Amino acid sequence: MPETVFTIQLPDGTGHNCYSPSSIVHQYFSVGDKLPNQEFLKKAKESLKIASDRVEQKFGYQCSGAINSLHRIETISAKFGPKELIEITHI
Numbered sequence: 001m002p003e004t005v006f007t008i009q010l011p012d013g014t015g016h017n018c019y020s021p022s023s024i025v026h027q028y029f030s031v032g033d034k035l036p037n038q039e040f041l042k043k044a045k046e047s048l049k050i051a052s053d054r055v056e057q058k059f060g061y062q063c064s065g066a067i068n069s070l071h072r073i074e075t076i077s078a079k080f081g082p083k084e085l086i087e088i089t090h091i
Helices: 023-027 037-059 064-077
Strands: 004-009 015-020 034-036 085-090
Touching (some): 015 037, 015 064, 023 037, 034 037
Antiparallel strands (some): 004 015, 034 085
16 A cells, blocks of 8 residues: 655645555546645545545554544645635645
8 A cells, every 4th residue: 555645735825745545546636636625625535534444454443644634634624715726736
């Protein structure tokens, strides 16, 4: 399960690194994607849930790194409107 770090640029211009224990995020995001905050959050939840489930299938427990990453994403996302754009700048 290759760990994957992807970087987002927020509407205020700041960047943020996000962690996934799986490369599943490649199926949800591509470099250069500019997604409305609401859509980004939905895709982040789906992909990180799948990633954590894969860890659980392999090791018998959910991935705390994926759960923590999602909590950080949710906290950051709450600061912006649902239609403000979040850009994927690195995967």
